[in-house]
Amino acid sequence: xxxxxxxxxxxxxxxxxxxxxxxxxxxxxxxxxxxxxxxxxxxxxxxxxxxxxxxxxxxxxxxxxxxxxxxxxxxxxxxxxxxxxxxxxxxxxxxxxxxxx
Amino acid sequence: xxxxxxxxxxxxxxxxxxxxxxxxxxxxxxxxxxxxxxxxxxxxxxxxxxxxxxxxxxxxxxxxxxxxxxxxxxxxxxxxxxxxxxxxxxxxxxxxxxxxxxxxxxxxxxxxxx
Amino acid sequence: xxxxxxxxxxxxxxxxxxxxxxxxxxxxxxxxxxxxxxxxxxxxxxxxxxxxxxxxxxxxxxxxxxxxxxxxxxxxxxxxxxxxxxxxxxxxxxxxxxxxxxxxxxxxxxxxxxxxxxxxxxxxxxxxxxxxxxxxxxxxxxxxxxxxxxxx
Numbered sequence: 001x002x003x004x005x006x007x008x009x010x011x012x013x014x015x016x017x018x019x020x021x022x023x024x025x026x027x028x029x030x031x032x033x034x035x036x037x038x039x040x041x042x043x044x045x046x047x048x049x050x051x052x053x054x055x056x057x058x059x060x061x062x063x064x065x066x067x068x069x070x071x072x073x074x075x076x077x078x079x080x081x082x083x084x085x086x087x088x089x090x091x092x093x094x095x096x097x098x099x100x101x
Numbered sequence: 102x103x104x105x106x107x108x109x110x111x112x113x114x115x116x117x118x119x120x121x122x123x124x125x126x127x128x129x130x131x132x133x134x135x136x137x138x139x140x141x142x143x144x145x146x147x148x149x150x151x152x153x154x155x156x157x158x159x160x161x162x163x164x165x166x167x168x169x170x171x172x173x174x175x176x177x178x179x180x181x182x183x184x185x186x187x188x189x190x191x192x193x194x195x196x197x198x199x200x201x202x203x204x205x206x207x208x209x210x211x212x213x214x215x
Numbered sequence: 216x217x218x219x220x221x222x223x224x225x226x227x228x229x230x231x232x233x234x235x236x237x238x239x240x241x242x243x244x245x246x247x248x249x250x251x252x253x254x255x256x257x258x259x260x261x262x263x264x265x266x267x268x269x270x271x272x273x274x275x276x277x278x279x280x281x282x283x284x285x286x287x288x289x290x291x292x293x294x295x296x297x298x299x300x301x302x303x304x305x306x307x308x309x310x311x312x313x314x315x316x317x318x319x320x321x322x323x324x325x326x327x328x329x330x331x332x333x334x335x336x337x338x339x340x341x342x343x344x345x346x347x348x349x350x351x352x353x354x355x356x357x358x359x360x361x362x363x364x365x366x367x
Binding site for chain 1: 243244246247283287293294297312318319320323324339343347350358360361
């Protein structure tokens, strides 16, 4: 009974997801333009990065210049998350070893 | 319809991952389901930034032409590393649970309830 | 510990995996790749050696404390490189177009790619590569050490 109920909820979510994926809807409600795969609408920031990254940072790879220069705080947080994960894994498994003695 | 194929595959992947997270009893399979959902989100972000007939945003010996948007790719790079960290933490908690309960079945891990 | 064939293949492949990983890290500002990807490739080399030789032998070659220290040094180098440019702002690229180390000017458009460009980006790539190498290696070593304890 409980499984059947969960399955019904699941099928509802599935049909909603498929509806959204097949018909993405009005991306901009004022102009009524649909969002189409392959032609994103708002690209001002990315065009700025593509045209100015080589002069400002000197790197050919635009993605690297975004990761390490324009969005450096993002990368700092990411490195901190990795550091904290290693700390947590070491703490958990070390606690286990002390428990065994 | 067919130009939405990446979005449809993203939704199918999300559904597979949610199914594994909700209906499976093994904790390792729950973690695998979480990873599948995460991969689906990464694919969604990359496909949002795709420009038709675009090339990778790298100028080294590039053939020229329109470039795909670089910012979603940078965010995906962040997301992948955070996913690795999350998977490592979850798997180490699975190891701890197996150590204390002797099983990974979520129906049997209920010593707190009794 | 696995059979002699696997160990010989691991011996043969390990230096090439290391060289490929450092290539990806060093060319992060020119070709696809960067610190995270290159560090992950080097960590797969460590995983190959751990699987081929078993944890007991590897324990004396690669210490867990060395790997975690490597990770901390990488993160500290990253933050220090970001702090040097604090005169203008945090994460300021003070080396780009300055003519110093990694400071060559690059013209806009398609070019064959020169290593001596991009300012602080190669230094940060190297720091993050060291950090990811240490972090993933430490995670692998911790999990392998638990598997050994269950066998006993």
